[in-house]
Amino acid sequence: QVQLVESGGGLVQPGGSLRLSCEASDRFFRVSTMGWYRQPPGKERELVAAITSRGSTNYADSVKGRFTISRDNAKNTVYLQMNSLKPEDTAVYYCAADVFGDGRNEYWGQGTQVTVSS
Numbered sequence: 653q654v655q656l657v658e659s660g661g662g663l664v665q666p667g668g669s670l671r672l673s674c675e676a677s678d679r680f681f682r683v684s685t686m687g688w689y690r691q692p693p694g695k696e697r698e699l700v701a702a703i704t705s706r707g708s709t710n711y712a713d714s715v716k717g718r719f720t721i722s723r724d725n726a727k728n729t730v731y732l733q734m735n736s737l738k739p740e741d742t743a744v745y746y747c748a749a750d751v752f753g754d755g756r757n758e759y760w761g762q763g764t765q766v767t768v769s770s
Contacts, residue, residue, distance in 0.1 A: 654678045654759050656747050661764030664737055668768070672732040674747030674761055679728070685750040686723060686730040687757065690743035690766075697746070701732060704753075714740075737768045 660672040672688065687702040701711045701721040709721050720733040730747060745764050748757035 654680065656749060656759050656761035658745065658747055658761040658764040661745060661766045663767045663769065665770050666738060666768055668737050669733070669735045670737065670766060672734070672745055672747075672764060672766075674730045674732075676728040676730075676749065676759075680749065680751050680759075681728040681730075682725045683751065685753055686721075687748045687750065688721060688730070688732045689746045689748060690741075691746070691763075692740070692743040695743075700745070703730065734766070737766075739768045742766060742768050 655677040656674055658672060658674045660670060664670050683705050685702055685704045688700040689697050690700050691697040699712060700715055701719055703709045703721045703723050718736045723730045743766060745766050747761045749759040750756060751758045
């Protein structure tokens with residue numbers, strides 16, 4: 653069974669940093685566009701950042717210049733480096749895989765909580 657497993661969430665003070673990881677259990681990872689999404693309390697889930705199989709990236713305006721998405725195909729892992737965190741970054745963060753490049757995510761992780769608070 654294909655799995656995406658996130659890790660790296662936690663509690664951090666404003667201005668701090670966290671790095672999220674998402675490891676895929678299958679080789680589909682290498683051809684997939686991988687995305688990080690988040691769902692703040694009481695709000696809808698939104699795209700944070702995405703990276704194609706060739707390494708092209710895009711970011712939500714709210715995180716540009718603070719977050720960096722990257723991938724290691726040898727490890728079937730995608731990362732989200734989050735710097736200069738703000739309280740409004742508090743959310744459950746999910747990774748997702750778009751295997752066919754059609755904008756639909758076939759696989760989702762279980763989510764990891766990120767809380768930014770003093």
